[in-house]
Amino acid sequence: MAKSMLIISRQAPWAGPAAREALDIALAGGAYDLPLAMLFLDDGVYQLLDDQAPDAVQQKNLAANxxxxxxxxxxxxxxxxxxxxxxxxxxxxLALPAQALADAQLRELLARFDLVVTL
Incomplete structure (x- = not known):
């Protein structure tokens, strides 16, 4: 049985490569039917905003991912x-439906997964 994985994305969309890498890991894992979920935490919540302006910083839009x-x-x-x-x-x-969790729920979420990857 495949191990479950939680990917935690903590970086703003244009603060470096971490945001894109977290999404790439999620998409790759999903393509292989790994049981996984994503959590957006700290500045990572900015990735979920609808009004991104990637052209201003010469980046590609993460919205499609x-x-x-x-x-x-x-x-x-x-x-x-x-x-x-x-x-x-x-x-x-938010541009993507996401379930909002309080701190106590975050601890429960972390305990649910075999692997936790933080970027």
């Missing part, structure tokens, strides 16, 4: 409610 997650079997997408609140963001403004 985010929208492809369910197509690759990554149907569990979570976001830290405290991270949203600390940044003045609302769950309703």
């Amino acid at each position: 985010l929208q492809a997650l369910p197509l690759f079997g990554v149907e569990e997408v979570f976001v830290c409610s405290a991270s949203l609140a600390q940044r003045g963001l609302a769950q309703s403004g």
